[in-house]
Amino acid sequence: MWSPSTGALFVAGPDTQAQLAVVEPGTLYGVRLPPGAFPSVFGVPAHAVRDLRVPLSELVPGVRLRSFSDMVSFCASRVVVDPALAATASLLRSADVASAAWEIGLSSRQLRRRSLDAFGYPPKVLQRVLRFDAAMRLAWDGLPFASVAAEAGYADQAHLAREVRSLAGVPLSQLIRS
Template sequence: MYTESVAPEPVRAVVRCLWQSISTGPKRIVPDGCVDLVAGDGVVFVAGPDTAAWSSLTPPGVALRGLRFHPGAAPAVLGVAADELRDLRLPLADLWGHRGALLTDAVLSGTRTLTDVVSTATAEARPDETVAELLDHLHTAPARVGTPPAAVSERQLRRRFTVAVGYGPATYLRVLRLQRAIALAPRAPGLATLAARAGYADQAHLSRDCRALTGLTASTYFS
């Protein structure tokens, strides 16, 4: 009921993928460190980066389509810091006013696509190279955030990272480890093995983060 496709070339630098889904009823959505632009059920909205699980109450059979930004890319396109969108579902009309309302009508009527909505701003989007370096580092499965470049203080880097991604590097690393565990879970024979493969210090570490980010115990969530 959920499919992803590669973003078209004009927006690929800022968009990780396009996706479509058909709701099967209430669903637990866990943090993934991303910002999405979503259309369906009579609304176009921005889904900000989450710090905890939330329940999607979309009725069964409702079709949704979305555009998922690369981590750190959304602010330059949307014109708002990612931490201001944290844990929010914000209608595009509230974010962009009259222009957002017109684009919402166009997307819902089928005369414009979500890619059209972001394409004009994509050409002018300039990523923060220092934040991009840290994101690359975190995606190599480190146990810790690491040391910032010599030209940037730890405080400055944390502030810039939070503006771009939605929360600080340490929180993003926790979310990244959880997503890695979710991907590895089908092939792991038990929680201890899963914890080791996903980069946790031990099974207790996995259990703490799982409860904090999903609201469920690890044994319940990964069953």
């Protein structure tokens, strides 16, 4: 993330709960990495910075980036997504953890370790985040919230509402307005 008013470049680790920040509109820009790319870009396992905001210079000593476009170029030049990790994320969208591990050829314990390193979350939490991401796309497309809940795999609209508030810190209606 880059703040033009301060010139600060920092990395937002994977979040397990809402991280609300007060910023002026238009003053914060970010690069969103593909799932599993964090370790290749920053050289540390994703779980090492879970729920943290860390100056880029602490993760990658000696890096000298002066602008957001420098940050984009830096990330793009280092992104490597392991096909097995992409398959993991894809499988976890529709299968339970044990089935996904079996399909990939890993034990549940191995899948947990790899998931923590690559995504910052254990597989069950990753499933929760992926389902939330799918729900957000549907909501931004204008689907009614009950349809969003059904299509994204929530038990009902109330379950969707609880998960959105837990992960984003605000109700879904407020989140899609921002």
